[in-house]
Amino acid sequence: MQPLLKVTDAxxxxxxxxILESVSFVxxxxxxxxxxxxxxxxxxxxxxxxxxxxxxxGGSISLGPSILSGSGQMVPPEQRQIGVVFQDYALFPHLSVAQNVAFGLRSLPRGERDGRVSELLALVQLTPYASQYPHQLSGGQQQRVALARALAPKPRLLLMDEPFSNLDTELRRSLAAExxxxxxxxxxxxxxxxxxRSEAFVAGDKLGVLAHGQLQQWDTPQNLYRAPANGAVARIVADGNLLRGKYLGDGWVETALGRVQVGERGAAHDGHQNLQVGSALEVFARSEDLLPGEHDCAVSVQVVTKSFLGNSALYCLRLPNGRTIDATLSSEYRFEPGSEIPMRLDRPLIFPA
Ligand SMILES: Nc1ncnc2c1ncn2[C@@H]1O[C@H](COP(=O)(O)OP(=O)(O)OP(=O)(O)O)[C@@H](O)[C@H]1O
Structure with a gap:
């Protein structure tokens, strides 16, 4: 199958x-x-x-078989068949909801245009608001009008820039799903x-992580979460802490959270077989892999602060080397500030330092 969008070494x-170099994905x-x-x-x-x-x-961007940018080409935005939804919605304040949606359909005959507008208003569940004006709508409703307006001319690709950032957290997630x-x-x-990231997990079949001017990884949300390519990606896609580590051999790593055995997940994307004893590593400790309780590998950590979050609590913990880390633990644990608790790390992700 020919990809729809192909970005090569952009x-x-x-x-x-x-700003960006060597960005490639399809x-x-x-x-x-x-x-x-x-x-x-x-x-x-x-x-x-x-x-x-x-x-x-440098590089190129193609849509289907056509080069849009690069190789001496620069197709103007209006000829790209690409719809754009901006962060601030950019609705026309003097036009009604239906007129906003109809804006990109001016070349269609009236009947066809009205039909498409009705179809889109039904799709975004705004049919009763057709004759209202943008200022009479909530932020979420305005965002749905912006989406309907961008979809109306049937673009081949839709680009959305922080489409939910002006909305509150709960609405953001439900709108991302919608x-x-x-x-x-x-x-x-x-x-x-x-x-x-929760918005990205909800909305995307694929997820690209940009950092330090490069596309660090492009994969499904599940793969990105399970096997981030490096510490920078891990920090962006998961709650956790990046620690220094030293490889001790036989799958064991020395960290500020004690000796930890590299789990299957860590080994799966960065096999420890090739590591030299003594080599420096980055160790990513996900919050969910911090396990309180007595164990041969546990170290004693001090609870510095605790913030109640409902079904979990956010703890600030001081490690034996003095460094503090954040950990979200189930509220079944009732550790109080000042107490010392045994803690170990299970299945760490390791990366070459
Ligand atoms: N017109 C411009 N001229 C010069 N530098 C710019 C211009 N626009 C953006 N930049 C710089 O390019 C870099 C990338 O900006 P960009 O807006 O693409 O980042 P972003 O990832 O979308 O950020 P945010 O999440 O804050 O919106 C930033 O360092 C920014 O300061």
């Missing part, structure tokens, strides 16, 4: 400043992908390069920029 610069028809990464890592820049607002300094459903219904592929 390089983006603002003047002399290199998006299949109908696939939804999320781009995740820390603030300023270049997510919006990449989206702008794909939309045609930003030229490439947008996924709507895109599926329309069969439109999408690339969604976000810095919220």
């Amino acid at each position: 390089e983006c610069r603002y003047g002399d400043k290199l 998006l299949q028809p109908g696939e939804i992908a999320c781009l995740l990464g820390p603030s300023g890592c270049g997510k919006t820049t990449l989206l702008h390069a794909i939309a045609g607002f930003q030229p490439l300094a 947008v996924r459903h709507i895109l599926r219904e329309e069969g439109i592929a999408a690339l969604i920029v976000t810095h919220d």
Whole structure:
């Protein structure tokens, strides 16, 4: 199958400043992908390069068989058949909901246009709001109008830049699930920029992690979570702490959380067979792999603070070497600040330092 979107060795610069280099990935028809990464890592820049607002300094971007950017080509944004939904919705305040959705359909005959607008308003569940104006809608409703407007001309690809960032956490997740459903219904592929990993997990078939000017990993959310490519990706996709480690041999690693055995997950993506005894490692300790309780491998940690979170609690723990780490533990544990508790790390992820 020919990919819908193919980004090959893309390089983006603002003047002399290199923002992104060697970015390569493909998006299949109908696939939804999320781009995740820390603030300023270049997510919006990449989206702008794909939309045609930003030229490439190197590499290429193709949609189906056509080159959009690169190799001397720069197809203008309006000819790319790519829809864009911006963070601030960018609705026309003087147009009603139905007129906003109809905006990109001006070339269609009236009957066809009205039919498509009704279809989209039904899809985003805003039929009763057709004649209202944007200021009369909630943030979530405005976002759904922006989505309907972008989908109306049946773009081949939809780009969404932080589409849920102006909404509260609960609404963000439910809208992310709803947008996924709507895109599926329309069969439109999408690339969604976000810095919220739960939003990315909910919405994406694929997830790309951008950091340090490069695409660190492009994979399914499950694979990314299970086997992050490096410590930077692990920190972005999971709650946990990055520790230093030293390889002791036979699958054992010395860390500030005691001696830990490299679990299957760690070995699966970075086999310890090739490690030299004494080599330096990065060890990622996921919150869920910190196990309180007596054990041969446990070390004594001190509870510094505890914040109640409902079914879990966030602890700040001081390790024997003085470093503090955060750990989210089930509320079945009732450790109080000041107490010393035995703790071990199970199945750490290891990476070469
Ligand atoms: N027009 C511009 N001119 C010069 N530098 C820019 C311009 N736009 C963005 N940058 C810089 O490029 C880098 C990437 O910016 P970009 O907006 O792509 O990041 P982002 O990952 O989308 O960030 P955020 O999550 O905060 O929106 C940043 O260092 C930013 O300061």
